[in-house]
Amino acid sequence: MEKGLISVDRFTESSQAYFLTHLHTDHTQGLTSKWDRGPLFCSKLTAKLLPFKFPDFNLSLLRVVDLHIWHSFSLISPTTGSQITAHVMALDADHCPGGVMFLFRGGFGCLMYTGDFRWEADGVRAKDARSRLLDVLKNETVDILYLDNTYCNPSYDFPTREVAAQQVADIIASHPEHDIIIGIDTLGKEELLIHISRVLNIKIWVWPERLQTMHLLGFHGTFTTKTSLTRVRAVPRYSFSVETLEGLNTMRPTIGIMPSGLPWVLKPVKGDVNLFGSLLTSRYKKRQTSDKLDGNLGYADRYHQNMFSVRYSDHPCFAEIQEFIELVQPTNIKGIVSSSSCYVDPLYYFGRLCGVNQPPKRFVYKHERKEGDQKEVAASYFGNSPEAGRIKSRPVRVDHKRVNASRTSVSRRVRRGAKIVESDCSD
C-alpha cells in the first residue's frame, strides 16, 4: 500500500502532510507531545492552544494556515517521485476556538473538509463565512465534500446558539436562589458562558485548567476559579450527572443545565428506571411530555427536577447541513462521523443535490463497491493537469439502497478524520 499524501484529523498513519481542524480529542487521535511524523497544518489559534494540550510539542513542525487565502505546500508523487504543489485554504468553521474547515486544490481536484462546523443563517460571523465561501467557490468546484454529518437527520432541529444561550440565561434568571451547574468540555461553548455573564451580570466559575484556556483565548474578567464570587459554575461535562446534582442539592439548591444538540442527556438511573426510561427510544414522547419551562423556552427540556437540557450545539442542524450542501454543490459527499450505528450516509438525504451531471442511478451500480473502494476522486489524479481533476462528469455514487449501510467503520476506534488523498486505491 502506498503511503497517504494528505491526512486531516488523523495522525495514526503515515502521510506527507497533516492537517488539524480543531483541538477536540476525537480529532487528534494519534497526536502526542512527541509528534514527529511530519508538518502539522492548523489555524493560528489552534497553534496557540496546541501546546496547552500537548506540552513540549515540537513547534517547528507547526504550519499556520491563515484564513481565506491559498497556501501552497509540496508533496512528492509516489509514482513519479517528482514534486507536486498543492494548495490549501482555511475557512472559519464556527465550531470551537481555532476551528477551521480546509479546502484543498491540486492535481487531485478540489476537496473540502469541514471538520466539525456550524452554519447558522444569521449573525455577522455566519454572514461573513457565507460570503467568503461563495467567493472562493466562484472559481472552484468541490469534487468531494467531507462533511460533519453529526446531525444529518431531519429530526435534528435546534435554534441558533444565540437563541439557545438566551434560553439558558432565562433558566438561570428564573432560579434566582439556585446554584447553577453547566456542563462543558475543554474547548468550546465560550460564547454561551459569555452571554450568560453579560446578560445576568455575573461571573462564571470554571476549573483552573479551563481558566488558563480562557485566558489564552483572551477572555479576561469574565471567568473565575473562586466559588465565592458566583453561583454559576461551568464544570466538565463528564463529571456532571444527576447523582452529583443530587449530592450538591444536599448542600444548596442547585440546578444543572446541559447544553447539547442531542435531545437526550441522561441514562436511566439504577433503581429509578421509571423516572427516566430510555431517553433514546422515548425521545419524541419526551419532547412532548417533559416540562416546557413556562411554555416560552422553546427547546429547553426539564428532564429531572434539577436538570435541564438546552439545544445549544456547535454542529449544524439538519437544515443547516442542507443549506451548506446547496451552497457548495459538491460532486460527492462523505460523512466524517462514522463511529456508530447511527451513521447516516449524507447521500441518502442529499445525493440529489450532488453533481451537475449526475448520472442515472443504474450507472452507479455498475459494480458493487465496498467502503474501502470508494477512494477519492483525488486518488489517481497525480500527474494529470489540475483541470483533469475537476472534470465533473465522472460517476457519482448515489446509492440510496445503502442507507445506514456504511457500517464497516463501526469497529474503528478512530471515529473521524480521513486520509483524504491517497496514491492508490488499496487500503
Added chain:
DNA sequence: GCGATCAGCT
C-alpha cells in the same frame, strides 16, 4: 516505571 493503546463509561 513510563507511555501508548484500548475498554468502559458518562
Added chain:
DNA sequence: CACAGCTGATCGC
C-alpha cells in the same frame, strides 16, 4: 445511542 473526554487496565519497552 454518544456532542467529547475521562479513568483505569493492559501491554510493550
